[in-house]
Amino acid sequence: MNLLDILNQQPQGIAELTVDEGHYLFFNRKxxxxxxxxxxxxxxxxxxDLFNKEQAIQLKAxxxxxxxxxxxxxxxxxxxxDNQHFEMRxxxxxxxxxxxxxxxxxxxxxxxxxxxxxxxxxxxDDAVNGANIGCWDFYPQEGRIIANKTWVTQKxxxxxxxxxxxxxxxxxxxGLERWSSIVHPExxxxxxxxxxxxxxxxTEIYDAKFRMICGDGKWRWIHDVGRxxxxxxxxxxxxxxxxxxxxxxxxxxxxxIEKLAVTDALTDLFNRRNFQYLSQAVLERAKRQKTYFxxxxxxxxxxxxxxxxxxxxxxxxxxxxxxxxLKDNIRQGEDYCFRVGGEEFAVVFTQESKESADIFANxxxxxxxxxxxxxxxxxAAPHITVSMGLSxxxxxxxxxQVSDLYQRADKHLYQAxxxxxxxxxxxxY
Numbered sequence: 001m002n003l004l005d006i007l008n009q010q011p012q013g014i015a016e017l018t019v020d021e022g023h024y025l026f027f028n029r030k031x032x033x034x035x036x037x038x039x040x041x042x043x044x045x046x047x048x049d050l051f052n053k054e055q056a057i058q059l060k061a062x063x064x065x066x067x068x069x070x071x072x073x074x075x076x077x078x079x080x081x082d083n084q085h086f087e088m089r090x091x092x093x094x095x096x097x098x099x100x101x102x103x104x105x106x107x108x109x110x111x112x113x114x115x116x117x118x119x120x121x122x123x124x125d126d127a128v129n130g131a132n133i134g135c136w137d138f139y140p141q142e143g144r145i146i147a148n149k150t151w152v153t154q155k156x157x158x159x160x161x162x163x164x165x166x167x168x169x170x171x172x173x174x175g176l177e178r179w180s181s182i183v184h185p186e187x188x189x190x191x192x193x194x195x196x197x198x199x200x201x202x203t204e205i206y207d208a209k210f211r212m213i214c215g216d217g218k219w220r221w222i223h224d225v226g227r228x229x230x231x232x233x234x235x236x237x238x239x240x241x242x243x244x245x246x247x248x249x250x251x252x253x254x255x256x257i258e259k260l261a262v263t264d265a266l267t268d269l270f271n272r273r274n275f276q277y278l279s280q281a282v283l284e285r286a287k288r289q290k291t292y293f294x295x296x297x298x299x300x301x302x303x304x305x306x307x308x309x310x311x312x313x314x315x316x317x318x319x320x321x322x323x324x325x326l327k328d329n330i331r332q333g334e335d336y337c338f339r340v341g342g343e344e345f346a347v348v349f350t351q352e353s354k355e356s357a358d359i360f361a362n363x364x365x366x367x368x369x370x371x372x373x374x375x376x377x378x379x380a381a382p383h384i385t386v387s388m389g390l391s392x393x394x395x396x397x398x399x400x401q402v403s404d405l406y407q408r409a410d411k412h413l414y415q416a417x418x419x420x421x422x423x424x425x426x427x428x429y
Contacts (some may be wrong), residue, residue, distance in 0.1 A: 013101030019067040022047040092406035134244035143176040156215035199237040203418040221251040267323035272340045279402040294357045294392045296347040297409045303343035303420040305377035350379045354428040380422035389413030390426035
C-alpha cells in the first residue's frame with residue numbers, strides 16, 4: 001500500500017494549500033467528501049471561496065499566522081455547514097499550509113449538552129443554596145464525605161476550613177471523623193445506628209434529626225435525609241448521598257407549641273392537662289422507693305377580693321410570684337408543681353414521713369407569706385396568704401388512684417379555709 005492509499009483511508013480530510021491564494025495542492029478523498037464538491041471544482045477553487053466573507057477573512061488571517069510561525073504550533077478554525085460542525089487544524093508545511101479536517105458534530109453536541117448540564121447544575125446549586133440546603137456524598141468504605149459549600153456555611157463555618165477547595169462539590173477534610181466531631185454527643189450514637197441500619201439494607205431511606213455545634217458556638221438542629229444508590233456485587237454500600245436541612249427554627253417552634261400544650265402561659269407551671277401523667281409518674285416512683293406519695297393543694301386567700309381591689313394585672317403578678325416560690329422550694333426533676341385553676345395550685349412530691357411532708361408544705365406556705373404582698377381585704381393577714389390541703393399515703397397498691405388523693409386534699413383545703421385560712425390541714429391514709 002502506497003502513501004496515497006494510506007492518506008485516502010484516513011477519517012480526516014487532509015489537504016495542502018497555498019498560503020496567499022488558498023489553492024489546493026493536494027487533497028484526499030475525505031477532504032473531497034467533507035467539502036461536497038467534485039474533484040475538478042476543488043482543484044480549481046480557493047478554499048477561501050468556500051466560506052462567507054467574514055469566515056474567509058478569519059481563515060486568511062489564520063493562514064498568514066501559521067506561515068509566519070517558526071514552529072509547528074497549530075491553529076484551529078471551526079465552522080458549521082447545515083447541521084454538521086467541522087474543525088480545521090492548520091500547521092505550517094514548508095512554504096504551504098497543511099490542513100486536517102474533522103467532523104466534530106458529535107463532540108459539539110456533547111459540548112452543548114455538557115454546558116446545558118452545567119447550567120442546570122448551577123441552577124440547582126443556586127436553588128439549594130438559596131434554600132440553605134447542604135448536599136453530601138458519603139463513601140462508607142473509605143469514610144469520605146464530599147459536600148457543597150452550603151453544607152459548611154449553614155453551620156456557620158468558613159468553607160476553606162472544612163473543604164479541600166471551593167469547587168461545586170469538594171471533599172470534606174477528615175470526612176467522617178470531622179462530621180462526628182460536631183454532632184452532639186447525645187445524638188451521635190443513635191444517629192450512627194440509623195446510618196448503619198440503612199447501609200445494611202434494613203431501611204429504605206436514612207432519616208435522622210440531630211444537633212450540631214456550629215461555628216458561632218451554638219447548637220443547631222439538622223434534618224439529615226439520604227439513601228444508598230450504589231452497592232457492590234455482594235450488596236455492600238459503596239456510595240450514599242443526601243441533604244442537610246437546618247430545622248432549628250421549626251424545632252424551636254415545635255418545642256414552644258409542645259410546652260404551651262402542657263404549661264400554663266401565665267406562670268410557666270405545668271397545667272392541669274399534664275397533672276395526671278406526672279402525678280402518676282411520681283406515684284409509681286414512690287411505690288418503687290417505698291416512700292410517701294404526697295399531694296398538696298393550695299389556694300390564694302380572698303383572691304377575688306384582691307383582684308377587685310388591686311386590679312387583675314396585680315393579681316397576675318401575685319400568681320407569678322407564688323409560682324416562683326413553688327419552683328424555688330421543690331426538688332427539680334423529682335417534685336412537680338401545677339396551676340390547676342384560677343388561683344389554685346397543686347404540688348406532687350415524695351417524702352420519708354408524714355411529718356416531713358407537713359414541714360415541706362408549711363415551708364412553702366411561709367415562703368409565700370414572707371413575700372409580704374399587701375392585701376388589705378385578707379381576713380387572715382394584711383398580706384397575701386394561702387390555705388393548704390395535703391393528703392399523703394404510704395400504702396401504695398395498684399388500686400391507688402391519684403384522683404382519690406386529689407379529692408381528699410381538696411377536702412382538707414376546704415377545712416383549712418373554714419379554720420380561718422393561712423393554714424395547712426393534712427392527713428395520711
